[in-house]
Each structure stands twice: as structure tokens, then as C-alpha cells.
Amino acid sequence: MNDHPVLRPEQLGELASIDSPTVNNAVDSLGFRDPTEGFASSELRCIYPDLPPMVGYAITCTDDSSTPRAGPGRGYQELYEAIQAAPKPVVVVFKCLGDPRRSLHMGDVMASIVGRLGAVGVVTDGGVRDVAAVRERVPGFQMFAGGIVVGGGAPSLGDVGISVSIFGLTISPGDLLHGDANGLLTIPLPIADRVAEAAKSIQQREKERVDFVRSDGFAIDQLTSAH
Amino acid sequence: MARVLTPDQLEALRKIDTATMTNAIDHLNVRPPTAGFASLELQCLMPELPPMVGYAVTATGDSSSPAIPGRKSQDRALYEAIRDSPKPAIVVFQNIGTDRIRSNQFGDIMVTTFNRMGAVGAVTDGGIRDLAGMRRRAPGFQMFAAGAVPSAGVSIVVEVGITVSICGLTIRPGELLHGDANGLITVPDDIADEVAAEGERVLEKEQKKVEFIMSDEFSLERLAEISGW
Numbered sequence: 383m384n385d386h387p388v389l390r391p392e393q394l395g396e397l398a399s400i401d402s403p404t405v406n407n408a409v410d411s412l413g414f415r416d417p418t419e420g421f422a423s424s425e426l427r428c429i430y431p432d433l434p435p436m437v438g439y440a441i442t443c444t445d446d447s448s449t450p451r452a453g454p455g456r457g458y459q460e461l462y463e464a465i466q467a468a469p470k471p472v473v474v475v476f477k478c479l480g481d482p483r484r485s486l487h488m489g490d491v492m493a494s495i496v497g498r499l500g501a502v503g504v505v506t507d508g509g510v511r512d513v514a515a516v517r518e519r520v521p522g523f524q525m526f527a528g529g530i531v532v533g534g535g536a537p538s539l540g541d542v543g544i545s546v547s548i549f550g551l552t553i554s555p556g557d558l559l560h561g562d563a564n565g566l567l568t569i570p571l572p573i574a575d576r577v578a579e580a581a582k583s584i585q586q587r588e589k590e591r592v593d594f595v596r597s598d599g600f601a602i603d604q605l606t607s608a609h
Numbered sequence: 610m611a612r613v614l615t616p617d618q619l620e621a622l623r624k625i626d627t628a629t630m631t632n633a634i635d636h637l638n639v640r641p642p643t644a645g646f647a648s649l650e651l652q653c654l655m656p657e658l659p660p661m662v663g664y665a666v667t668a669t670g671d672s673s674s675p676a677i678p679g680r681k682s683q684d685r686a687l688y689e690a691i692r693d694s695p696k697p698a699i700v701v702f703q704n705i706g707t708d709r710i711r712s713n714q715f716g717d718i719m720v721t722t723f724n725r726m727g728a729v730g731a732v733t734d735g736g737i738r739d740l741a742g743m744r745r746r747a748p749g750f751q752m753f754a755a756g757a758v759p760s761a762g763v764s765i766v767v768e769v770g771i772t773v774s775i776c777g778l779t780i781r782p783g784e785l786l787h788g789d790a791n792g793l794i795t796v797p798d799d800i801a802d803e804v805a806a807e808g809e810r811v812l813e814k815e816q817k818k819v820e821f822i823m824s825d826e827f828s829l830e831r832l833a834e835i836s837g838w
Binding site for chain 2: 447448449450457459462463466481483484489490491494495498499508509511512513514515519527528529530531532533534535536
């Protein structure tokens with residue numbers, strides 16, 4: 383993450399004003415990676431689909447609450463310190479080390495803490511809970527998860543600051559994440575400052591095309607030649 | 610059969626969200642914190658409703674196997690079990706057909722009947738349908754399922770009053786269930802009458818902690834002190 387400049391607040395704001403599919407098209411249009419890569423599969427659920435796009439830098443860790451343990455688990459201080467020290471906004475990424483269908487990685491108290499430290503969302507292949515309380519206590523905080531699970535289990539933090547894979551999306555510490563109701567992708571840092579502009583020209587082209595498709599002049603032969 | 614709580618005790622349980630309930634149960638040390646709840650495969654289909662609390666009436670169901678001549682649906686036994694159950698009841702169907710995620714266990718007519726007989730919710734590891742009809746015909750009735758499927762299939766009740774397993778949660782007939790947008794749990798019999806008070810203490814403690822997190826006093830060092838890291 384040191385190789386590339388942190389985006390200016392207005393650049394991050396621009397990215398947050400564009401929906402994730404258009405950002406994904408924009409990344410593809412810049413030819414930087416294969417269009418079949420760079421996004422999480424449909425198994426990753428957006429818990430608050432009404433929220434605007436989430437944009438932030440990944441702080442990653444592994445975590446497990448589903449494996450029974452005798453003593454107390456490892457606490458989350460190292461993770462909180464990493465969030466505090468990172469460029470903002472932060473998206474906290476939890477890779478489940480236990481049973482992802484029964485593991486819990488975010489609730490309202492932890493969301494309050496990480497939100498206070500500058501996180502705007504969480505991503506996990508395991509579960510989250512307190513869907514109403516998180517919305518109330520940390521307004522605007524987004525959650526991407528395998529689903530919702532009620533049991534807090536026996537939480538224990540694993541490693542912080544490692545590369546993880548969430549439903550087919552590889553996420554490294556410092557990666558720029560973009561997500562909304564449509565799903566989650568990484569924005570490659572070397573082209574991050576060019577994505578918003580590319581997205582805007584895609585939005586313009588799509589608008590022109592849809593205007594034509596809905597117009598009285600619509601015809602298939604016109605569609606193929608002019609669009 | 611679980612101990613039957615008073616209406617006031619049931620009302621106290623309905624005031625606590627299900628996530629807080631699991632914390633409260635964990636504090637009372639009656640089971641491992643990794644047990645007693647269904648996995649995230651079980652979806653709450655009416656997440657806007659307040660917590661559902663009731664006694665399990667259990668059965669197995671099958672809608673995905675082709676019709677077997679002579680096999681008779683145990684509808685009457687099911688309805689009698691709901692009638693005889695302490696109230697409120699929650700009807701729990703485990704799929705035993707060939708294909709769980711193509712099965713259909715509950716529709717709006719069945720749910721309206723359950724509701725009329727004193728059930729407040731239904732739970733299945735398979736599918737359901739008629740969500741809009743359920744909302745209209747049985748307002749306030751909660752539904753937990755793997756998801757919605759449109760076809761009823763060849764739907765029958767196979768056995769009534771047996772122990773079932775729903776997305777990793779074992780549910781015995783008569784067991785007390787608690788569920789909301791966060792998921793579904795069983796409430797252990799031994800602590801059913803004291804867990805609501807513990808839940809209130811958990812809520813109060815969390816409220817104080819969140820007020821500290823949002824206050825000007827907040828720092829990681831202070832949080833570590835308070836949390837005893």
C-alpha cells in the first residue's frame with residue numbers, strides 16, 4: 383500500500399458517488415485485470431442494500447467464534463490498533479477460520495468501536511448480527527457477510543494484516559474496496575485515480591444508449607450500427 | 610416438555626432481541642457459547658417483526674419426493690399437537706424429502722390455520738411460499754426458512770412430535786424458541802425464568818459501553834483499560 387498514493391478525500395467521494403457495477407466496468411475498461419476477476423461471488427450478501435456505495439481501505443484479519451474453546455479467546459486490540467493507524471476510511475475484513483455458517487464477526491458494540499476508529503464497513507465470509515442496532519448506533523456503516531447469525535460463540539482473533547480470500551475475492555491489507563447492493567470489488571491501486579473518470583464516461587455512454595433504446599427511433603439495425 | 614412460563618415472563622423475553630439473549634444465556638453458563646443457535650443458512654423472512662417467543666411443535670415434512678401410494682399426511686396429528694401445546698406455539702418442520710432447497714413446507718393457508726390455533730411463527734430448514742399472503746392473512750406471524758420457493762410440490766406431514774435438527778440447531782418438542790432478524794435460538798429450560806433479567810443487564814452494560822465509545826473520553830488505551838485487555 384506504500385507504492386501508491388492514498389486518494390484525496392474528493393477522489394474517494396467521487397468513487398462513493400458511483401455504483402459498484404459501473405466502477406467494475408470502469409476498472410475493466412482500463413484493461414488492468416481480467417474481467418472475470420476482482421469481485422466477490424453472489425454468496426457475499428450486502429446487509430444494507432439501501433446504503434450508498436462503501437469505499438475504503440482494507441484492514442484484514444482472520445477470526446473464529448465457532449470452534450469451542452476452554453479459555454478466553456484472543457482479544458481484538460491488535461486489530462483496533464491497525465485500524466487506528468491506517469489511512470481512512472477503513473473497511474474491516476474478517477476471514478473466518480472456523481465454520482463460516484456458524485461464526486460471528488461483527489455485532490453492534492464492535493461496530494461502534496471500529497466505526498469510532500474510522501471504519502465505514504465490514505466484509506466477512508462468516509456471519510454478522512445486530513442488524514437493527516448497528517444501523518441505529520453506527521449510521522451509514524455497511525456490512526457484507528455470508529449471512530446473519532445470532533450466536534456470539536467463542537470469539538478469538540487470528541492474524542492481522544495478511545492477505546485473505548472472501549468468496550473468490552483476494553483482499554490484501556491496504557486494498558481499495560468498493561461495494562454496494564450489487565456486491566463487492568477491489569479497485570486496483572495503480573489505476574485508482576483514473577477509475578472515477580472512466581466510470582463517468584461509461585455512465586454517459588449507457589445513458590445515451592438507454593435513451594436511444596427507449597426512443598421512437600429504436601430499431602435493431604440502428605442498435606447494432608450506431609450503438 | 611419445557612416448563613411453561615407466565616404471560617409476564619414471556620412478555621419480558623419478547624422485549625429482549627435474540628442476539629442479546631445469546632449473550633445473556635452465555636453469562637448464565639448453561640451451554641457452550643458455540644451451541645444453541647441455527648446457522649446463517651436459516652433466514653428470518655419477516656425481519657421487521659419484534660422477537661418471536663414460543664414453544665416448539667415439531668414435525669418432519671416432505672414435498673420433494675414423488676407421491677408414494679398409501680403414504681398419508683399426518684395433518685390431523687399436527688393440528689392436534691398445536692392445539693395441545695402450551696401457547697404461544699411455534700411450528701417447526703425439518704425437511705426429510707429428497708431435496709431440502711426445493712422443498713416447500715409452509716404456505717399462507719397453513720400459516721393462517723396455525724395462527725388461528727395459537728402459533729406465532731414457523732421454522733423450517735426447507736422452503737416456504739406466499740410471504741405476502743402470510744403478512745396479510747396472519748399479521749405478526751414470523752417465518753424462518755432457507756428461502757422462498759414457488760411450487761408446493763407433493764407436500765405431506767410425515768411425523769409429529771419428534772426431535773429435529775434445523776441448520777445445526779437441535780429442537781425438541783416443547784422447547785422454548787426465541788428468534789428475530791438476527792436468527793433463532795433455543796432457550797434452556799433451567800434459566801428460562803431468569804434470562805430476561807440478565808438480558809436487561811447486558812443491554813444496560815452495552816448502552817454504557819457504546820456511550821463511552823461515542824464520547825470525548827474515548828481512546829484505545831482507555832477502552833483497553835475498561836475491557837481489561
